[in-house]
Amino acid sequence: MSGRVPVSMSVDGRTVDALVEPRTSLGDFLRNDLGLTGTHLGCEMGVCGACLVLLDGQAIHSCLMYAVQANGRAVETVEGLTERRAIADIQKAFHERNALQCGFCTPGMLVTAYELLSHGGAPSRAEIRDALSGNYCRCTGYEAIVDAVDQTAKERQKQAGCPQDGRAAAPGGTKDNAA
Amino acid sequence: MTGALSSLDRPNTYIGRSVSRPNAKRLLAGRGRYVTDLQLPRMLHAAFVRSPYAHANIRSIDASQAAAMTGVHLIATGVDLAKLCKPWVGTLDHFAGMKSSPQLPLAVGKVVWAGQPVVAVVAETRALAEDAAELVAVEFEEIDPVTDVDAARAPGATLINPELGGNVAFHTRIESGKVDEAFRGAAAVVEETLLFGRHTAVTLEPRAIIADYDPSEERLTVHHGTQTPYQFQDIYSRHYGLREARVRVVAPDIGGSFGMKLHVYHEDMAVVGLSMLLGRPVKFVADRLEAFVSDIHARDHRVTARIAVAADGTIRGMEADDVTAIGPYSTYPRTSVVEGNQVVRLIGAPYRFRDYRADLNVVFQNKVQTSQYRAVGHPIACAVTETLVDRAARKLGIDPFEIRRRNIITQDMYPYTSPTGYTFERLSHEACLDKLHALMDYPRLRLEQEALRKQGIHRGIGIAMFVEITNPSPAFYGVGGARISAQDGAIVKITPSGEVHCLISVGEHGQGTETIVGQIVADGLGVDHGAVRVFTGDTDVTPHGGANWACRGAGIGGETALQASRTLKRNILSVAAAILQARPDDLDLRNGEIVDAATGSARLSLGEIARIAYFRSDTLPGGVSPQLTASHHYTPKGFPFAFTNGVQACHVEVDVETGFIKILKVWVVEDCGRIINPMLVEEQVRGGVVQGLGAAFFEECLYSENGQLQNGSLADYLVPMACEMPDIEIAHVETPTQDTELGAKGCGEAGTAAASAAAINAVNDAISPLGASISQIPMTPQRLLRALGHA
Secondary structure (H helix, E strand, O other), X not given: OOOOEEEEEEEOOEEEEEEEOOOOEHHHHHHHHOOOOOOOOOOOOOOOOOOEEEEOOEEEEOOOOEHHHHOOOEEEXXXXXXXXXXXXXXXXXXXXXXXXXXXXXXXXXXXXXHHHHHOOXXXXXXXXXXXXXXXXXXXXXXXXXXXXXXXXXXHHHHHHOOOOOOOOOOOOOOOOOOO | OOOOOOHHHOOOOOOOOOOOOOOHHHHHOOOOOEHHHOOOOOOEEEEEEEOOOOOEEEEEEEXXXXXXXXXXXXXXXXXHHHOOOOOEOOOOOOOOOOOOOOEOOOXXXXXXXXXXXXXEEEEOOHHHHHHHHHOOEEEEEEOOOOOOHHHHHOOOOOOOOHHHOOOEEEEEEEEEOOHHHHHXXXXXXXXXXXXXXXEEOOOOOOOEEEEEEEOOOOEEEEEEOOOOHHHHHHHHHHHOOOOHHHEEEEOOEOOOOOOHHHOOOXXXXXXXXXXXXXXXXXXXXXXXXXXXXXXXXXXXXXEEEEEEEOOOOOEEEEEEXXXXXXXXXXXXXXXXXXXXXXXHHHOOOOEOOOEEEEEEEEEOOOOOOEOOOOOOOHHHHHHHHHHHHHHHHHHHOOOHHHHHHOOEOOXXXXXXXXXXXXXXXXXXXXHHHHHHHHHOOHHHHHHHHHHHHHOXXXXXXXXXXXXXXXXXXXXXOHHHOOOOOOOEEEEEEEOOOOOEEEEEOOOOOOOOHHHHHHHHHHHHHOOOHHHEEEEEOEOOOOOOOOOOOOOOHHHHHHHHHHHHHHHHHXXXXXXXXXXXXXXXXXXXXXOOEEEEOOOOOEEEEHHHHHHHHHHOHHHOOOOOOOOXXXXXEEOOOOOOOEEEEEEEEEEEEEOOOOOOEEEEEEEEEEEOEOOOOHHHHHHHHHHHHHHHHHHHHOOOOOEOOOOOXXXXXXXXXXXXXXXXXXXXXXXXXXXXXXXXXXXXXXXXXXXXXXXXXXXXXXXXHHHHHHOOOOOEEOOOHHHHHHHOOOO
């Protein structure tokens, strides 16, 4: 009912100009206005992590932010990360390890995993569990997800040829899957 | 333990292989299609005005302001929808004497729980519908809420359903053997009252539904996040007076279900009526608070139980009294008494004592309905049994493994009928116990426990054995008059290029049904797994069947798929024989090629047979009519249920100063018969265990005395998260059922069945040297401190 206001932001690398109600959350805007339904809404209060997207490269809850607040900023969703193959190795590890069942939490898990692994290094299982502790999954019991993230971190280290030091993920570049 | 080797045992079989789920790639790319995601042309959105009171009369409803809002299309009350929808009653005939009142989509005259939908508002967006709902004025007159199970049964109690003459929905007593004698002669008797809080499914995707009624064809299509589309086709058709063949229910990707998404919900029934009134699609997605106040809850049992043991630890008898509260009505169409019924029938199930008595009282109250949720009754029966067995062992100074070894049903006793009437074809308690003992290195853990105890570190080890009901026959619901199928159907067909489609009635919600069905069909036919595409969950497309409940996908759906593919293979070989002028018995289909059965040499590709059959049947000998589509329906006909079994162990560390508990590790040995895909079985078990640990340590729907849910959000209701969950080690024993060729039994609920029992035993093992014990879940820090005398 309230008047719509113009917003302009980058979504998955493309500029989007739209008119939105000020009360529309970023999550609802992505899903309902842009049809990017990979981002899910589970609790709408920033607890479950299903709605995580990247805002200027940092994971945020799209349910806790209004679309107007993203004006002039860069949003990246699971669709965008998939398209530019930034998480292809994580997705492959999730697939092989069956680190998802219903798949509803998965986009949020992938965003968390992307952010964690972008710091480089090989996090311990406890560190992985800690990093994932804002992502609720009812199906898997988490162990397979921890395994998949762990596996990806190790693969990236191996690819980078540095067992201790991180910097495995080349920033921005596309990366082929590990064989 | 298996019979003769079949083709399922050959080295290159797909059965028993950890194949990854082909359909998971779509979900990983964010390309899932959940009902929540769907948008249809002309679609409108529903929001509900709900009762703020647990029990009240409705004095008046004024929706004039809301109706005047731009963008609002319809406001409907209980009376409006009652004109279209036939009421439903949640009783089944085989629960003798059970009672429940008729239910309608929206409250008429009276509300019976806080959160009950009273008025529906349909508008162009959900936000608008919610704005309008806020403007609907409903005047209530409060009635004393009935929330306590004892007060509900006291003389003069307020009646929730006065026409039923009482607040008890169902009572039953089981009596077998000479219980009083067993207790009189016992060396030790242990008695305990155990409390099991209410918890709920908390699926990450809440309930979601779009009803799309097309008046021009009198056709209803419902996109529904459900486990049981065929059941809902039947229900929508009968309760809204629609021709069944014109009702289509589609269950696309579903964001978790766990038994919660197979019950009739008031909002879902309302949405169908709203769509019929408007002739447009109407969508409703529960938000998280709505999920907490309208999804079924589970458990809410108080069980007082006793065990009588001889000096050597032999169980002489057990007695149990279960009081469970189910909300204001029994759910439809499966009722809310199944959980209690399974509690009293599964208590003591792993053990061979004969003297048993149990009472079950199922009580109405002014809270959300309870009903079947993952492992239905098993966690309670298991916790009651295993807690008492542990306490008896402690009293007699017998090791927990040893007392169980002395009491389990052994291999020489099968088939074995329990005192409660369940017949076990064959279980594997001895093998499971032995395997667990080795897997967890039990002696080392005990030594470590003793050493740490001296440093003031309190660790506990708990074990719990379980027996699980899977592959249910019509004995489960059908005999009670429910139109819930115990059979499943599969259609398998060859495409013109020689690939395979399988349409099957069991559904996919992430557990991997499509994958295992694909494995079975590939194996049954003799084709590459990648050539098989499986379709599920659309009543216009897939055959009628029970779909997903009570662990039946692999055991019943799998056998259906196997037999359908066997039939199709025979058809293919008969066409091949006609083309090759050979005998069908001398040919075989392997890796998509017709081969000479004896030598394995390739004769003809499946693609070539399909080409000839579909495009050049004129070249076939007269009388050959290729049937490259085959169907099969299968219902369990042997034992009424295929029982599975297993044992779990839980290792915890209790901080006796703060009451915090660290779960160090869980081990599970389970026997679900023939394993089709070990990775998927293990992931079912892990997920199930974590749900059981949630119940044991965190999850509880907390109510005030006047029936208000006090923690209806994910910030207040605690679910298990990654940081507090342990790694779970799993091992298998395989005892295939001889009732089917496949030999598979269910595995989806095994994890949940015993996880909380093992956790209770572990915590009690940690704190018993301090003279403390706990018998209530969830075992919150506050309750633990109270048990330790600190609070």
